[in-house]
Amino acid sequence: MSPILEAALELQAFCSSQGWRFCFIGGIVVPRWGEPRTTADADLTLLAGFGGEERFVDGLLSAFRARVEGARELALSRRVVLIEAGNTVGLDVALGGLPFEERLVERSSDFAVGTGLFLRACSAEDLIVLKAFAGRDIDWLDVRGIAIRQAGRLDEALIFRELNPLIELKGTPEAGERLRDILRQAR
Numbered sequence: 001m002s003p004i005l006e007a008a009l010e011l012q013a014f015c016s017s018q019g020w021r022f023c024f025i026g027g028i029v030v031p032r033w034g035e036p037r038t039t040a041d042a043d044l045t046l047l048a049g050f051g052g053e054e055r056f057v058d059g060l061l062s063a064f065r066a067r068v069e070g071a072r073e074l075a076l077s078r079r080v081v082l083i084e085a086g087n088t089v090g091l092d093v094a095l096g097g098l099p100f101e102e103r104l105v106e107r108s109s110d111f112a113v114g115t116g117l118f119l120r121a122c123s124a125e126d127l128i129v130l131k132a133f134a135g136r137d138i139d140w141l142d143v144r145g146i147a148i149r150q151a152g153r154l155d156e157a158l159i160f161r162e163l164n165p166l167i168e169l170k171g172t173p174e175a176g177e178r179l180r181d182i183l184r185q186a187r
Contacts, residue, residue, distance in 0.1 A: 007085030008042040021047040023108030023120045033124040035145030041090035048095040129162045132179045147186035
């Protein structure tokens with residue numbers, strides 16, 4: 001098993017033991033829905049809400065080693081906890097609280113990563129939303145791979161219902177057009 005999967009399973013076991021609601025996002029989920037690629041860390045959305053994030057941050061920092069100086073303060077101001085698993089693989093835990101993040105976690109499901117081993121991962125549609133919103137070159141490559149592999153099975157209405165308010169807030173309407181072109185080409 002890869003060190004990244006080992007790290008992800010360690011984080012998942014901890015979050016589950018706390019009764020927290022979460023799902024994996026990012027590069028570790030891409031092979032489930034799109035074209036496999038390498039990634040250096042595991043990203044997870046943890047539903048922490050707004051107010052009371054300290055208990056999540058403190059819990060994570062008591063169980064995992066911080067990757068940066070001032071990790072607690074950074075986590076509380078930027079809503080991301082930068083930690084590492086026991087095998088030193090990086091883990092980025094986003095503190096979710098937006099309605100979209102709640103729906104993302106609700107729509108998540110388990111996928112097999114080994115015999116009897118499962119990770120809780122976001123849906124293909126939500127992964128596309130996250131990738132299109134982030135908008136880096138690697139994200140658009142991931143979106144294209146997901147669109148091709150999942151052609152005919154994606155709920156495009158859901159994707160745009162979730163993405164449009166996010167790109168409106170960010171001020172990047174071109175992301176929606178780029179995504180429409182990718183989805184159209186993949187059909």
